[in-house]
Amino acid sequence: MIRTQGLRKVYRMGNVEVRALDGVDIEIGKGEFVGIMGPSGSGKSTLLHMLGLLDTPTGGDIFIDGTDVSRLTDYEKTMFRLYKLGYVFQDYALVPELTVMENVALPAMLRADRTEQQYKAATVDILSKIGLCDRRTHLQGELSGGQQQRVAVARAIVNKPDILFADEPCANLDTENSRMVLNLFKEINREMQQTIVMVSHEEWHKEYFDRIIRLRDGKIVNGEK
Amino acid sequence: MGKKELKVAFFLAWRSLVRGNRSSLFLNVLIISMVFTNMIFFPALMNGIGQDVTKTVVDYQISNILIEPKQGNAYITDLGTTLDLINGMPGVERATPQYTMGATLKFRGRVLGSTVYAIQPREEEYVSPLYMTMVGGSYLGENDKGEMIIGASVAGSPNVLEADEYSPSLGGVRVGDSVTVEYANGFTSDYRVKGIFSTGKFEVDDRVLTSWDDMQGVTGTAGDKASYITVKVKPGYSDQFVKDELLQYGVMDKVQTSSEVLDKSLGRNLASFSIIGFISLLVSLVIAVVVLFIVIMIKTLNNRRQIGILKAIGVDQTVIMNSYGFQVIILSATGILLGFVFTGLLVLYMTIYPMVTPTFSATPYVTFSDLATNGLILFIASVIAGYLPAWKVARENIQDVMRG
Ligand SMILES: Nc1ncnc2c1ncn2[C@@H]1O[C@H](COP(=O)(O)OP(=O)(O)OP(=O)(O)O)[C@@H](O)[C@H]1O
Numbered sequence: 001m002i003r004t005q006g007l008r009k010v011y012r013m014g015n016v017e018v019r020a021l022d023g024v025d026i027e028i029g030k031g032e033f034v035g036i037m038g039p040s041g042s043g044k045s046t047l048l049h050m051l052g053l054l055d056t057p058t059g060g061d062i063f064i065d066g067t068d069v070s071r072l073t074d075y076e077k078t079m080f081r082l083y084k085l086g087y088v089f090q091d092y093a094l095v096p097e098l099t100v101m102e103n104v105a106l107p108a109m110l111r112a113d114r115t116e117q118q119y120k121a122a123t124v125d126i127l128s129k130i131g132l133c134d135r136r137t138h139l140q141g142e143l144s145g146g147q148q149q150r151v152a153v154a155r156a157i158v159n160k161p162d163i164l165f166a167d168e169p170c171a172n173l174d175t176e177n178s179r180m181v182l183n184l185f186k187e188i189n190r191e192m193q194q195t196i197v198m199v200s201h202e203e204w205h206k207e208y209f210d211r212i213i214r215l216r217d218g219k220i221v222n223g224e225k
Numbered sequence: 226m227g228k229k230e231l232k233v234a235f236f237l238a239w240r241s242l243v244r245g246n247r248s249s250l251f252l253n254v255l256i257i258s259m260v261f262t263n264m265i266f267f268p269a270l271m272n273g274i275g276q277d278v279t280k281t282v283v284d285y286q287i288s289n290i291l292i293e294p295k296q297g298n299a300y301i302t303d304l305g306t307t308l309d310l311i312n313g314m315p316g317v318e319r320a321t322p323q324y325t326m327g328a329t330l331k332f333r334g335r336v337l338g339s340t341v342y343a344i345q346p347r348e349e350e351y352v353s354p355l356y357m358t359m360v361g362g363s364y365l366g367e368n369d370k371g372e373m374i375i376g377a378s379v380a381g382s383p384n385v386l387e388a389d390e391y392s393p394s395l396g397g398v399r400v401g402d403s404v405t406v407e408y409a410n411g412f413t414s415d416y417r418v419k420g421i422f423s424t425g426k427f428e429v430d431d432r433v434l435t436s437w438d439d440m441q442g443v444t445g446t447a448g449d450k451a452s453y454i455t456v457k458v459k460p461g462y463s464d465q466f467v468k469d470e471l472l473q474y475g476v477m478d479k480v481q482t483s484s485e486v487l488d489k490s491l492g493r494n495l496a497s498f499s500i501i502g503f504i505s506l507l508v509s510l511v512i513a514v515v516v517l518f519i520v521i522m523i524k525t526l527n528n529r530r531q532i533g534i535l536k537a538i539g540v541d542q543t544v545i546m547n548s549y550g551f552q553v554i555i556l557s558a559t560g561i562l563l564g565f566v567f568t569g570l571l572v573l574y575m576t577i578y579p580m581v582t583p584t585f586s587a588t589p590y591v592t593f594s595d596l597a598t599n600g601l602i603l604f605i606a607s608v609i610a611g612y613l614p615a616w617k618v619a620r621e622n623i624q625d626v627m628r629g
């Protein structure tokens with residue numbers, strides 16, 4: 001599903017070079033729930049952004065589903081993200097002026113292959129799954145952090161993406177809410193064979209992952225499990 | 226940009242406006258409406274003044290066409306034949322002559338320099354509505370001798386001190402009073418004031434009128450000459466058409482249409498009015514553009530991270546840009562509509578309570594094309610001002626905008 005070869009990302013700040021990623025080779029299969037772990041500054045977010053086409057690498061190749069994504073134009077990348085990828089961010093990143101329902105439906109509204117009935121049905125479907133159907137007309141400001149993050153997850157999977165990316169989705173949540181989100185991930189991973197790549201630095205999250213990619217100073221340390 | 230994309234852009238714009246900050250929304254709309262009102266109102270007022278001045282000049286002073294003696298002559302001679310010729314032409318409603326002579330008026334110790342206009346009273350009624358503006362006594366009769374009608378500013382009021390008068394007067398002449406007139410040619414006579422007229426326009430109300438017959442007694446001639454002739458054009462004919470006709474028929478005197486006369490006398494004023502109007506328009510536009518630019522810029526800067534998120538989840542940058550564009554479109558369209566309402570109310574108010582001065586009464590004159598053109602200019606300027614910052618942020622790199 002995802003394969004990288006010699007992936008590198010160098011940030012240049014004046015004369016200082018930061019090698020955020022320094023030759024990363026990984027392979028992630030379909031239906032895997034992979035955790036990316038490592039100390040702060042080790043390049044976890046950077047790797048996720050490269051894989052999720054949110055940033056361009058300095059060197060190396062990324063293949064997703066056989067597509068060499070470095071060859072895509074900006075517009076094609078946007079469409080690739082819309083049709084194949086889903087994202088959950090640390091700070092939920094919902095649109096505050098939209099209701100729960102509208103936030104979740106937004107990516108589906110743009111898809112050429114979805115009718116209004118289809119995306120509305122899909123949205124209600126997912127909201128029932130995450131247990132927030134009765135909150136569908138609420139705005140972001142009226143939800144708890146855990147609820148907001150579940151809405152963000154719903155938005156990420158409403159289009160049934162090939163891969164779901166999550167960058168520390170539990171960082172702002174207490175243990176109880178973290179477990180709720182992680183259980184939700186596990187559930188969709190099992191039931192829908194959803195491929196999930198998630199960054200975390202909480203060791204106890206390990207139990208949810210099928211496999212862990214450990215980074216240190218932009219390099220892979222080892223692959224566990 | 227497909228239909229779906231536009232729909233989503235509009236959806237995002239609408240939600241952001243309706244669920245965003247109400248008071249800032251209201252203020253934005255208000256500013257645009259004020260700018261629009263300002264763009265329309267001043268030029269409309271100038272236009273209204275221009276129209277009013279034109280109407281005064283045409284109605285009471287020169288009618289549609291003014292014929293003056295040819296170069297080097299003080300009078301139009303051979304008047305009878307000339308009038309017959311003109312009155313027989315197609316498109317001419319009526320031509321009437323006027324004969325003017327400088328005079329000094331004396332009344333109970335007041336002395337006033339003035340000009341006496343001799344008219345043919347019955348004929349004049351076809352050309353000028355002055356006969357309908359009598360506020361005391363009655364209009365001149367065809368054979369009145371030793372009688373005159375005077376404007377309200379000449380008559381004056383006994384209640385106003387001489388020092389406070391807008392223009393010098395005889396200090397309160399009433400109908401039936403006797404005024405001594407010393408003509409420039411030395412002829413002196415007492416006149417009974419037969420009537421007083423008031424048009425509200427200073428340039429008309431400072432006139433003194435006598436009959437054609439009376440003036441013959443003053444000049445001692447047969448009255449076959451005039452200082453000038455005014456020609457009223459029939460409805461449906463243009464002033465220019467009649468002027469050309471007059472020249473073709475061999476009228477040798479100086480022929481000018483009312484707009485030619487006005488261009489010369491008012492042209493300079495109107496030109497400076499239009500410069501002021503243009504500057505005010507420009508300032509209004511700059512205000513609107515700057516306000517919208519800043520509003521959208523602040524919006525996009527505040528929402529940078531959100532813009533990054535939207536791009537990340539697959540919302541194309543054109544959709545994002547258009548969502549801000551739609552916000553500006555909605556803001557400025559609403560503002561312009563509200564401006565229509567404000568302008569309408571102002572015009573209504575000033576029609577009921579016009580700004581009256583001795584030389585003009587100003588009612589703003591708004592044409593639909595003024596509204597349309599200014600609305601369009603403001604709209605286009607606003608949309609550009611709004612799109613610019615949106616376009617700038619929307620096309621930035623996701624990583625750059627997400628970091629805030
Ligand atoms: N835009 C940037 N400009 C310069 N350096 C950057 C930039 N983004 C990341 N870095 C550097 O790259 C390295 C990796 O950063 P990254 O955000 O991937 O770490 P991380 O593993 O996600 O850390 P954390 O657990 O704190 O989120 C760090 O040294 C960071 O300072």
Ligand SMILES: [Mg+2]
Nearest residue numbers: 044045046167
């Ligand atoms: Mg990180």
